[in-house]
Amino acid sequence: MxxxxxxxxxxxxxxxxxxxxxxxxxxxxxxxxxxxxxxxxxxxxxxxxxxxxxxxxxxxxxxxxxxxxxxxxxxGADVAEAVEALMGLAARIGSTRSRPGPRDPAMRKARYCYDHLAGEVATALHAKLIADGLLVAAADGLAVSATGRARFVAQGIDLAELEARPRPLCRSCLDWSERRPHLAGSLGAAIAQLAVKRGWCRREAGTRAVTFAPGGAKALLALADGTSAAAGPKSARG
Amino acid sequence: MxxxxxxxxxxxxxxxxxxxxxxxxxxxxxxxxxxxxxxxxxxxxxxxxxxxxxxxxxxxxxxxxxxxxxxxxxxGADVAEAVEALMGLAARIGSTRSRPGPRDPAMRKARYCYDHLAGEVATALHAKLIADGLLVAAADGLAVSATGRARFVAQGIDLAELEARPRPLCRSCLDWSERRPHLAGSLGAAIAQLAVKRGWCRREAGTRAVTFAPGGAKALLALADGTSAAAGPKSARG
DNA sequence: GCGATGGTTCGATGCGCACCGAAGCATTTC
DNA sequence: GAAATGCTTCGGTGCGCATCGAACCATCGC
Missing domain, CATH: 1.10.10.10 (Winged helix-like DNA-binding domain superfamily/Winged helix DNA-binding domain)
Structure with missing residues (x-):
């Protein structure tokens, strides 16, 4: 059978x-x-x-x-999920590259996972969003609380627009390097875009690794407790 | 790179x-x-x-x-997770068997996913456990609330023993047939064992599909709201 | 319009690996 | 102890498929 x-x-x-x-x-x-x-x-x-x-x-x-x-x-996100799951498994059973690249620590720190952030910084954000009550458990996995809603909107994330699309707003994506979830879904993607837009982090050519500016990770984490200024460290409004 | x-x-x-x-x-x-x-x-x-x-x-x-x-x-569970993710992807892009087996509806209703339950019944339980406050969001994904703790212990699940082991207690496992999470981790496994022990459901040889006894699914779901009798429909205390 | 560039299709090649039956080893049963 | 059973190892076979360069098509830039 x-x-x-x-x-x-x-x-x-x-x-x-x-x-x-x-x-x-x-x-x-x-x-x-x-x-x-x-x-x-x-x-x-x-x-x-x-x-x-x-x-x-x-x-x-x-x-x-x-x-x-x-x-x-x-x-789509489901393909990324499967690839990430395979990466998690490969990382754990030791099928790593014969010669770890110079960017491995950078990948672990922060990287793009399809269209949202992953790694230490992203899992820390996920944990903080939950600890501070912006995200709560829901039947589909996670949902934005009223507190969270206000916070994200204040940061310029159009939740209503995201929710109008078929894609789930919040999805937990098990991080291959941290072994705990980071935030995926349309909200995870919006947060990644916000971080880049604000200049908290930037993407580099040819790699998934993401580089955080000085204070950028702190600013991203401050999303959760509301101390994140609408303008980033560099007032990058463009 | x-x-x-x-x-x-x-x-x-x-x-x-x-x-x-x-x-x-x-x-x-x-x-x-x-x-x-x-x-x-x-x-x-x-x-x-x-x-x-x-x-x-x-x-x-x-x-x-x-x-x-x-x-x-x-x-281990990580292998199961990767396989389940691949199944989800395969189901969505249409790489199903040329001729669906007679058990496909049964698989969707309830099945074993490694050592915990999956399918309609399991995802409904997951949703109910959250809606009724037994499970809450946590940095690692999900945690048992105080209410939940009391409830599970009352049902004979030794949470302290489960927590003493390295394996995570609660883990969300994205269900390939339902596209939302069912409960995995050591708690998910314990609940599956409980359901079998109580006679609410039984496993069949040669398949992952699980058959629920009349009223068995209802009894399982009643775990969440505390109306589940310690003795199952068949008083299967063995 | 011509040359450069991006990309696809074609055909030939050869390597990797799944396959099986036979032989051999280990354990169980009578 | 012999026969049956479970399982592994071995060696030969052949199929699938990734590979490349050449030829061709489409688009772009001057």
Missing amino acids: KDGPDIARIASLIGEPARANILAALMAGRALTARECAAEACVAASTASAHLNQLVEARLLVVEVQGRHRYYRIA | KDGPDIARIASLIGEPARANILAALMAGRALTARECAAEACVAASTASAHLNQLVEARLLVVEVQGRHRYYRIA
Whole structure:
């Protein structure tokens, strides 16, 4: 008796090294061209093309054509969740790279997980949002309290607009490096955007790792207790 | 730049059909002999032996030798989590079996997910435990409230003993069929055992699907509001 | 319009690995 | 002790699929 959905196909698609590298690179949440994907996978353009076709056909990736450029990105949060779960498992059983890259500590500190923040800073924020009563348990996992609602709106996050979309507002995403949840969902994504917009942190090219400005992590955490100024340390209103 | 743990190896192990079938069968939380694993995978004993060795070496499975029998089981909750995440993704993108088995509705209703309950009944319980204040949000995801503590203890669940172990007490596990969380962790496992012990539900051979006795689901849900009698519908105190 | 660039398709190649039956080892049963 | 049973190891086989360069198509820039 073979119970449940057939995981073999999905896992075998993810389990090929070139495709795994493409997916990992796309976990930064940005779209990459076919050429960039080929570089991430260290294969010829023709090989990447075949791999990308498979991933698109399997609905793990979506492609957007702009002239002669094709931009690929992860199809949705559920794909990211599965990849993150596999990363957690791989990290725990020791399937790490033979030679840890220089950015591993940076990845653990803070990184993009698809479209929201992950790592030490993000899990600390998640914990604080709960401890300070902005997020509460709900049937779907987590919900924003009235206190939280006021706080997020005051920071310029349009909750009503987020809620109007089919995507869940709050979702716990088990962090592979911290082994506890960070905040995903549309709210998690909005907070990540806010942090970048405020200049608390910035993204770097070619990696998921995120760099926090001096005082940036503190400012992000201050979201929870309401001491976060609407203007960031650099008054980056643009 | 190749960021994060290397998921290719894990995924490729899971992505081979025979191994995927073995893992799926073991998600019922029971140990299977090598012979039984071979039957689940529909391969020769020698082929299964090679596959099982790979899974054990990769620490996805553990094996216990009893005389001439070798019992294999899933190595831990993190493996189950990754498999469940892949199942969720596979279910959503349509990689279901060509011919849905007769037990698919039963699987959706209630099934074992490793060592705790999943499906409609389990997610309803999770929601009710939260709505009734027995579970609350915490930094690690979920925690038992004082009210919940008293309730579970009254039902014979030794929380102190569970907490003395390294395994998390409460963990949200995103249910592949319901798309919202059911309760995992050592508490989730204890509740599953309680339900079986009380005769509210029973496990069936050869499948993860769980069958609830008449009134059994209601009794399980009544855990949350304290109307669940210490004796089940069949006074199954054994 | 031409050359450069991005990307796809095609065809040939070769490697990896799942497969099986046979043989062998270990344990159990009578 | 012999036969049955569970399981592993071995060796040969063949299929699947990732790979690349060449050819081709589409778009962009001058």
